[in-house]
Each structure stands twice: as structure tokens, then as C-alpha cells.
Amino acid sequence: MTEVYINSSSMIPIDRYYEYDIYDLVIEAYKNFEGEYDVNNIDLIVVANAYSQKLNNASLIAPKIAEKIGKPNVPAIKVDNADASGGAALLTAYSMIKSGMVNSILIIGVEKQSDYPSKYLYDTIATNLDEYMYYNGISSHSVAALLMRQYMKKYNVDGNYFANWAIKMHKNATENPFAYLRFPVDLNTVTNSQIISDPVRLFDVGARADGAAIVLLSSNKTESSVKINRIVSAQARYEFSPSLPSVKMLRNKLGMRLTEKTGIDIHDSYSIMAALMLEESGVFESGKSLYNLDNVNVNLSGGLKARGHAGGATALYQLAEAHMQLIGSFKGKKANVDDYLVISSDDLGIVSYGISLSR
Amino acid sequence: MKIAPPQVWRNKRFMYKLTASKCESCGHISFPYSSYCTKCGSKNVKKIEISGKGILESYTVSYQSRDGHEKGLPSVIGLVRLDEGVEIVAPIVDADLDKLKEGIKVEATLRRVYTDSYNGLIQYGIKFRVAE
Numbered sequence: 001m002t003e004v005y006i007n008s009s010s011m012i013p014i015d016r017y018y019e020y021d022i023y024d025l026v027i028e029a030y031k032n033f034e035g036e037y038d039v040n041n042i043d044l045i046v047v048a049n050a051y052s053q054k055l056n057n058a059s060l061i062a063p064k065i066a067e068k069i070g071k072p073n074v075p076a077i078k079v080d081n082a083d084a085s086g087g088a089a090l091l092t093a094y095s096m097i098k099s100g101m102v103n104s105i106l107i108i109g110v111e112k113q114s115d116y117p118s119k120y121l122y123d124t125i126a127t128n129l130d131e132y133m134y135y136n137g138i139s140s141h142s143v144a145a146l147l148m149r150q151y152m153k154k155y156n157v158d159g160n161y162f163a164n165w166a167i168k169m170h171k172n173a174t175e176n177p178f179a180y181l182r183f184p185v186d187l188n189t190v191t192n193s194q195i196i197s198d199p200v201r202l203f204d205v206g207a208r209a210d211g212a213a214i215v216l217l218s219s220n221k222t223e224s225s226v227k228i229n230r231i232v233s234a235q236a237r238y239e240f241s242p243s244l245p246s247v248k249m250l251r252n253k254l255g256m257r258l259t260e261k262t263g264i265d266i267h268d269s270y271s272i273m274a275a276l277m278l279e280e281s282g283v284f285e286s287g288k289s290l291y292n293l294d295n296v297n298v299n300l301s302g303g304l305k306a307r308g309h310a311g312g313a314t315a316l317y318q319l320a321e322a323h324m325q326l327i328g329s330f331k332g333k334k335a336n337v338d339d340y341l342v343i344s345s346d347d348l349g350i351v352s353y354g355i356s357l358s359r
Numbered sequence: 360m361k362i363a364p365p366q367v368w369r370n371k372r373f374m375y376k377l378t379a380s381k382c383e384s385c386g387h388i389s390f391p392y393s394s395y396c397t398k399c400g401s402k403n404v405k406k407i408e409i410s411g412k413g414i415l416e417s418y419t420v421s422y423q424s425r426d427g428h429e430k431g432l433p434s435v436i437g438l439v440r441l442d443e444g445v446e447i448v449a450p451i452v453d454a455d456l457d458k459l460k461e462g463i464k465v466e467a468t469l470r471r472v473y474t475d476s477y478n479g480l481i482q483y484g485i486k487f488r489v490a491e
């Protein structure tokens with residue numbers, strides 16, 4: 001049976017890169033791969049990206065990226081499932097290697113989000129909503145706010161409860177040289193930050209900027225291999241009860257036993273999504289997850305909140321970080337972990353990918 | 360923001376009225392209208408027009424606008440449970456923030472959504488207001 005491994009990984013710090021276009025971001029992340037044996041033998045390039053047509057006026061970006069990294073004749077495809085594009089790209093690449101069709105694939109996640117003012121960026125992100133909401137001017141932030149409010153009522157918690165997420169993520173990010181927001185924050189800063197859509201404040205929202213991260217997938221085991229044990233996907237609309245049925249479905253499909261030596265990485269697009277994901281995936285009891293963040297190795301990079309939110313490239317950051325943690329080369333906060341659970345999702349948890357990794 | 364007239368014409372089913380589908384198999388109401396039930400996948404659905412009357416279950420006051428929707432900030436976005444049983448997320452207009460509360464009755468109203476200053480076109484849509 002063919003096994004699938006992540007053999008190398010690379011990323012650039014998430015930031016606002018005025019001097020780089022979408023291709024330059026990839027080139028900067030790709031430089032670290034040069035000289036590696038496997039990279040000269042790749043069969044396919046899979047690009048994870050969500051918004052290049054609207055934000056960068058660029059289509060057919062996968063073959064263009066192939067040319068720009070010196071692989072003009074390696075077939076390249078783009079996989080898009082909005083901010084879950086990285087999970088979808090991994091599922092695609094994993095399946096192709098598993099089938100025996102190809103042996104090695106470079107998965108490149110890239111998103112260039114900082115060129116336009118935020119109101120234009122958030123109009124683009126709102127295209128993820130249904131047509132009634134999109135045309136009526138509603139933003140994803142407001143949907144997240146309604147989920148957060150429902151959660152507050154159900155579990156009788158306030159803004160201080162959700163502030164625990166931002167405080168923890170910023171603390172983790174201070175140790176990560178690849179993080180976008182490398183500063184600590186306290187309760188006062190978080191709970192008095194700008195209101196975006198009440199009760200969602202600035203510090204409840206993942207910080208979108210530019211990023212590129214790459215992993216090399218292969219059927220060959222090497223000294224730096226991390227094995228992909230399983231990848232499962234699930235899809236279901238969020239409910240205002242509130243719940244994320246897609247993440248609950250992942251948990252059942254994946255059947256992964258979580259221990260204190262399991263690293264966890266989730267798509268914390270909003271602090272409410274962090275809470276719901278940690279609870280629906282079975283890490284913590286409902287209504288209590290954000291009281292317990294010191295008891296688990298979660299989002300050691302600082303998460304979308306502070307490492308930064310690279311849109312459709314996000315899961316490539318998650319996978320690269322998990323790979324580095326498991327082989328002991330991560331440059332930020334390290335944890336002694338045996339295996340990893342990565343959850344890649346869109347910002348409102350409609351599609352989710354659960355990935356189980358181990359050394 | 361540029362408006363495409365064919366889009367406006369097609370979007371009338373959810374911008375000028377609340378057209379939904381009711382599943383004959385599981386009873387689920389899908390909004391916007393879908394030929395297949397968005398819950399169970401059944402094709403056995405019938406087109407219904409939603410009354411536009413409901414209850415404000417929850418709401419959020421938004422201070423950040425999207426491109427083309429700068430007017431009318433802060434805006435109120437409600438979670439509305441319509442009398443037919445379906446929940447939708449919709450804009451609430453003319454709201455007095457001091458008096459707005461969960462559980463009050465709301466009703467649909469046709470309002471301006473945005474203006475295409477380049478072509479001089481105006482897009483209208485169904486929003487909600489507090490029902491007296």
C-alpha cells in the first residue's frame with residue numbers, strides 16, 4: 001500500500017508585502033527547496049489559492065507559478081475551496097499519490113490580500129456567503145457575530161471568555177519569527193479593541209495579509225518525513241444553535257485518539273470559530289474550551305489570529321508548521337508531540353478537512 | 360460597485376421577493392430557492408413565497424462596511440426566524456438601537472441596497488424592519 005509523506009516544508013512570514021506580487025511570494029517560499037533531491041523529480045504542482053482573480057486580476061496562476069519557479073513543463077492545477085483551499089489541495093494531492101498515478105507533488109499555498117483597502121477585501125470574502133446575503137451587503141464578520149452571540153447566550157459567557165483566545169495566540173506568536181503580529185496583548189487591549197460587528201471585536205478576527213507556504217508530498221520516505229495517516233473531509237452548513245456539523249462529522253470520520261502528546265491546529269478565523277472547532281472536534285466540552293487553553297498544544301504558531309490569515313494558503317501554513325513540529329525544526333514555540341491533528345476549514349466552517357499526521 | 364442589469368433581473372427572486380423551496384420529503388425550507396432540498400437532497404420540492412413576517416432571534420450591529428455598501432453605518436444585521444420556520448440572516452432597517460431587542464416581530468420591506476454611480480443604476484432588495 002502506498003504511503004504518503006510530507007518530506008519538506010517552507011513558508012515566508014505573513015505580512016503586507018508591498019514590493020511583492022503573488023508570484024514573488026511563491027518564489028520567496030520556494031527558495032528554501034532548491035537543491036533538494038525530490039524537488040527535481042516532482043510530477044505535479046497543486047496550487048491552493050482562493051482570491052487571485054478578484055484581488056490580483058490573475059487567472060491560470062498554477063501554470064504561471066510553475067514557469068516562475070523554473071518548472072515550466074510540470075503540470076500544474078489550482079484547487080479552490082475559499083479559505084479551505086489548502087485542505088482541498090492536500091486531499092487532491094494525497095489521493096493522486098495514493099492511487100499510484102504520481103509519486104511526488106509540490107503543494108503551493110499562496111494568497112495576496114493586502115493590495116486593496118479592507119472594505120474591498122471584505123467584499124471579496126463576502127462572496128463566500130449565499131447570494132441573498134452577498135447582494136444585501138452582509139459580511140462574514142456579521143455571521144460570525146451572530147454565532148458568537150448565540151454561544152454567549154447558551155453558555156453564559158462574555159467577551160472576556162473569548163479574549164482568552166487572542167491572548168493565547170498573541171503569546172504564541174511572540175516566539176514565531178514567521179508570525180504577522182508578534183506582540184503580546186492583555187485582556188484590556190482585547191476587550192477594548194474596535195468593534196467590528198458586535199460582539200466581534202478586532203481581536204476576535206484572524207489577521208489577513210499576504211503569505212505563501214509550500215509542502216512537498218511524496219511516496220518516498222526520507223529522514224525528514226512526516227506521514228499523513230488519514231485525511232477526511234466533511235461539509236455541512238453552520239447552525240445558529242450554535243454548532244459546526246461539518247467539524248462534528250470530521251471527528252467521527254477521522255476517529256483519531258487525542259492524547260496530551262497530540263498537537264492540534266485549527267482554522268481560527270474568529271475566536272468563536274476556535275471555540276466551536278475545539279468543542280465539536282472533541283478536544284473540550286461544549287462552552288468551556290477557551291478556559292482550558294493551557295492544557296493543550298493548540299495553534300503554537302499563533303494561529304490565524306496572530307501568525308496571520310493567508311486565505312486559501314492557510315492550510316499550507318498549518319501543514320508546514322505541523323511538519324516542522326514533528327521533525328523538531330519549528331523556529332517558534334515548540335511542543336513535544338507524537339502526532340498532529342490539523343483542521344482546515346473555510347471561515348464559517350462549512351467545509352472542513354481533518355488531517356492526521358505522525359512521524 | 361458596478362451593477363450588471365441581467366444579474367439584477369435574475370436576482371429578483373431573492374432581491375424583490377423571498378422565493379424559497381419547501382421540501383415535500385423532509386419539510387425543510389431552503390432559502391434562497393433551490394431545485395433540490397439543501398438538507399436532504401430531494402428533488403421533490405415546491406416553490407413557495409415567504410410571507411416576510413417573523414421574529415428577530417438575535418442581531419449584531421456592524422461598524423465595518425463592504426465596498427459599495429458604505430452608506431448607513433452602523434448597520435444592523437439580524438438573525439430572523441420567519442413564520443414559515445426558516446432562519447435567515449438579513450439587514451434590519453430603521454432600527455432604534457435603544458429599543459431593539461431580541462424576540463420582537465419584524466417584517467420584510469423593499470429598500471435601496473446600493474447605487475452604481477457609474478451607470479446610474481440602483482439595486483433594491485428585501486430588508487426587514489420592526490413590525491408595529
Ligand SMILES: [Zn+2]
Pocket residue numbers: 382383384385386387396397398399400401
Ligand atoms: Zn428535504
